[in-house]
Amino acid sequence: xxxxxxxxxxxxxxxxRMIRRAILKGLAIPGYQVPFASxxxxxxxxxxxxxxxxxxxxxxxxxxxxxxxxGADDTTNAVSIRRFFEKxxxxxxxxxxxxxxxxxxxxxxxxxxxxEGQILVYQVPIPEPLRFLEPSEVETRKMHxxxxxxxxxxxxxxxxxxxxxxxxxxxxxxxxEGRYVMDPSPIPKFDNPKLTMAGIQLFGAGREQRIYAxxxxxxxxxxxxxxxPFEASKADHACGLCGAIDxxxxxxxxxxxxxxxxxxxxxxxxxxxxxxTAA
Amino acid sequence: MQVSVLEGGFADAPVQSARAFREIMTAMAQPGRINTVDGxxxxxxxxxxxxxxxxxxxxxxxxxxxxxxxxxxxxxxIAFHTAAPLVTPDKASFALGAWxxxxxxxFPIGIPEYPDRSATLIVEMPxxxxxxATLRGPGIKDMARLSLPDADAMxxxxxxxxxxxxxxxxxxxxxxxxxxxxxxx
Numbered sequence: 001x002x003x004x005x006x007x008x009x010x011x012x013x014x015x016x017r018m019i020r021r022a023i024l025k026g027l028a029i030p031g032y033q034v035p036f037a038s039x040x041x042x043x044x045x046x047x048x049x050x051x052x053x054x055x056x057x058x059x060x061x062x063x064x065x066x067x068x069x070x071g072a073d074d075t076t077n078a079v080s081i082r083r084f085f086e087k088x089x090x091x092x093x094x095x096x097x098x099x100x101x102x103x104x105x106x107x108x109x110x111x112x113x114x115x116e117g118q119i120l121v122y123q124v125p126i127p128e129p130l131r132f133l134e135p136s137e138v139e140t141r142k143m144h145x146x147x148x149x150x151x152x153x154x155x156x157x158x159x160x161x162x163x164x165x166x167x168x169x170x171x172x173x174x175x176x177e178g179r180y181v182m183d184p185s186p187i188p189k190f191d192n193p194k195l196t197m198a199g200i201q202l203f204g205a206g207r208e209q210r211i212y213a214x215x216x217x218x219x220x221x222x223x224x225x226x227x228x229p230f231e232a233s234k235a236d237h238a239c240g241l242c243g244a245i246d247x248x249x250x251x252x253x254x255x256x257x258x259x260x261x262x263x264x265x266x267x268x269x270x271x272x273x274x275x276x277t278a279a
Numbered sequence: 280m281q282v283s284v285l286e287g288g289f290a291d292a293p294v295q296s297a298r299a300f301r302e303i304m305t306a307m308a309q310p311g312r313i314n315t316v317d318g319x320x321x322x323x324x325x326x327x328x329x330x331x332x333x334x335x336x337x338x339x340x341x342x343x344x345x346x347x348x349x350x351x352x353x354x355x356x357i358a359f360h361t362a363a364p365l366v367t368p369d370k371a372s373f374a375l376g377a378w379x380x381x382x383x384x385x386f387p388i389g390i391p392e393y394p395d396r397s398a399t400l401i402v403e404m405p406x407x408x409x410x411x412a413t414l415r416g417p418g419i420k421d422m423a424r425l426s427l428p429d430a431d432a433m434x435x436x437x438x439x440x441x442x443x444x445x446x447x448x449x450x451x452x453x454x455x456x457x458x459x460x461x462x463x464x
Contacts, residue, residue, distance in 0.1 A: 009293070014337055016297075017296075018339065020304070024303070026395075027307045028445040030460065032441060034395045035393075058297075060298050061297070116309075141392040177460065215418035
């Protein structure tokens with residue numbers, strides 16, 4: 001099938017307008033989850049349908065797209081979404097963070113800092129940070145409207161009471177501009193400090209039908225306590241491939257003897273460092 | 280129906296509205312930033328306002344037209360190109376007009392559970408430049424400047440946060456945006 005057989009970026013124009021209006025309200029109310037009429041996409045829920053719809057609504061033909069899944073450009077989810085937009089939008093694709101205008105991500109923020117003009121689109125499974133504490137949408141909406149976030153601090157406190165430290169390691173809740181508590185999607189808490197950045201961040205949850213956003217330089221604070229301050233933790237190793245000590249690491253079992261190796265989760269960052277060393 | 284009503288839309292809607300939305304979105308994400316758009320012209324209003332209407336409005340978005348813009352030509356153009364229903368201010372999700380005509384009208388500001396259910400005002404400006412009021416807040420690195428139509432009224436709107444209206448300011452083919460989060464010194 002040729003690209004011209006699809007409407008540009010797959011979605012019909014009225015759907016894109018609806019998503020675009022939700023994105024504008026999301027940017028105007030940072031951290032607030034805007035409901036939107038999520039569409040069926042040609043991939044299952046849980047494979048980034050929210051992110052794909054947001055990417056489709058913001059993409060222009062001149063864009064260069066990068067897609068990562070847990071930091072990697074070469075995993076199934078990333079490859080299939082990249083091909084989807086190559087086919088339906090005819091955009092250029094890249095694996096290099098600095099060459100991309102639009103980066104769709106599942107559960108990581110690239111190691112390399114984003115610059116103004118870059119757009120980071122997150123795939124979000126559960127957008128509501130209070131959902132596991134309060135199952136009712138009516139109640140969580142009321143809690144957000146009243147800034148009633150005590151329950152979240154109780155949860156973090158119970159972490160400390162049980163484990164001696166805040167054990168939440170991913171999807172670590174943040175407070176945006178001193179107002180809305182937001183789920184940053186299941187990124188490792190190592191990435192939380194990077195949520196205040198120069199790029200535009202858009203979050204799409206397809207199954208849950210929510211879009212939210214962070215404009216550049218928005219004040220994003222990870223929730224914590226004075227005596228238990230937030231810590232952006234990572235495995236205490238260097239990358240086994242490039243030697244980086246400042247990047248987020250995946251742990252991989254490499255043989256049947258239980259030997260382990262730690263390596264950068266951001267494949268582009270790791271490859272770039274290895275090339276530099278080789279040159 | 281006059282030919283002029285049928286003209287002035289996007290020639291290639293999917294691509295032109297995508298490019299237009301990128302400019303509107305980066306303006307909304309970075310208050311004070313002035314972007315240029317093209318490709319649409321409705322009778323009696325600026326290119327930027329025409330582009331904003333085409334990019335954002337459709338049968339799902341009730342639109343309020345300020346009295347001086349409420350001409351048969353523009354009504355017909357909006358009906359043909361967007362099919363947005365024209366309504367009174369209190370039911371509008373978008374409004375179009377000069378500041379003097381929009382000021383003081385009773386537009387939706389959202390409700391505490393759904394602050395997104397608020398109007399976006401497209402304001403036709405005589406001029407638009409990076410001078411005047413000092414802006415701070417989300418999307419702004421240190422500070423930005425923008426020639427606002429009415430700093431006091433916008434300051435009142437900011438105080439409503441998380442409720443409040445959002446503004447798209449247009450002049451000729453240029454546009455800027457003022458979300459409710461922007462603090463005005």
